[in-house]
Amino acid sequence: MSPETLDALGVCAATLDLAQGRVLWRAPSFERLAGGRDDSVADLCRRLGGLQALLDGDAAVRTVACEGRPLEARRIALDDGRVVLRLDDRHGEAQARQRHLEDREQLLFTSRLLSIGEMATTLAHEINQPIGAAANLLRGSVMRLQRGDLDADGRNGLLQALQRATEQVLFASRVIARIREYTHSHTPKRTPIDVAALLRACVGLLDWETEREGVRVDLQAPAEPLWILADETMLQQLFVNLMRNAIDAMRGNAPGTRRLDLSVRVEGSQVEATVCDSGSGISEEAEQTLFVPFVSTKPTGTGIGLNICRSFVELHQGRLWFTRNDGPGTSFHAALPLMSANEVSAIKKEKTP
Incomplete structure (x- = not known):
């Protein structure tokens, strides 16, 4: 597999021939992370502090240093005696994740501010519906009382109207509570x-x-x-x-x-x-x-x-x-x-x- 293909796949790796002490090939991303192009294993070990211990020892993974920056090096032995060396910048990945989290928190904070700014308009619109309905019910009740001709059916109708008006006021209260909850949850x-x-x-x-x-x-x-x-x-x-x-x-x-x-x-x-x-x-x-x-x-x-x-x-x-x-x-x-x-x-x- 060519270095370009490995680089396209996001693999930061190189193949080493330890018997001949040569770097056979490497992905462009490996060169960028290692800080240069080395053709010999000895030069690569001088560039990456701690790499020689990884190649000589039994451990498959070890932290190496490149210009003071910690990298995770992984050794993979092939059947033909060659070794694949893979590098990962865990510190850089952690920094990128942290930046991503900070950006997301900032976006959520900005979104929250925009939502709060819109709440005034939304609240005014939504509570207008139940408050308007309650006003209509109460206005009708006043008209019935002013006529003064309430029989048993009229009194029952008036009671129902007042109960509906109460329900509408309570409904408006629930709308306000729901909008308050909106800033915390959309569920x-x-x-x-x-x-x-x-x-x-x-x-x-x-x-x-x-x-x-x-x-x-x-x-x-x-x-x-x-x-x-x-x-x-x-x-x-x-x-x-x-x-x-x-x-x-x-x-x-x-x-x-x-x-x-x-x-x-x-x-x-x-x-x-x-x-x-x-x-x-x-x-x-x-x-x-x-x-x-x-x-x-x-x-x-x-x-x-x-x-x-x-x-x-x-x-x-x-x-x-x-x-x-x-x-x-x-x-x-x-x-x-x-x-x-x-x-x-x-x-x-x-x-x-």
Whole structure:
């Protein structure tokens, strides 16, 4: 094998004929590490302190010195009497590893600073969803109290609205806690979740907004649960964001034409949830920057909602995309890995004390 081939393979080696005292050949990397080109074994031993002891002794590995720099020398005896001498700069490798670790730590530190800088915008956007929902629920409750015509059904409805408002405030608290955890870990807390049940809960959270905007909501889902392993807070935020975007897209529609169609179905080994609106649709120009952070077509939009949604889906090994409807509007699809009934049972048993 030629020295060039050995060098290309990253092998820093030379072949010695000890009987004749000659260096038969060496890889270019061997010359660079040894600090020169020696044709005799004697000259090589003078250059590398401690090499003669390695060649004369029984040990196969020994530390040698080249201009004060420690190198690891390894002797490999061949059947024909020749010896392969391999050099490794362990000290240099250690320094390179240390530099790599320091560079990685600096990169992580810089990334952490950037993340912290983005938290303010992300936090403001994410808590706006549950706080807005809570405000709608409380506003509706005030209107009911002002009318003063609460019968038994009205009181029950008011109680449910206040309970939902409380849930939204608690949800905002969980969002803040999750963003705080984001600076320490990206691993979501996953539990088995029925996608259809989660969508129904999201519809309930936004019912005051859909009623105010005159949006008709329809959910199509199979009777049996379709389970995924997911972080409930992330997935709820995902669907609330998509549904609110759909409502925003239909604000220019004539009354009676605002439809929000939700569906859940199995596609192969995945659960596909779809949020479909009858709004103005997405232009080809807007499509180019649809998932780009801080780019928005809304006058007051932050441009990070869909970027957050896609991050949530990808954290769950899923995919988020959109299609244009045959009629007016747009459909957003989130595909997530489907859990089997056995997997759900096994996880629930593990968590049972």
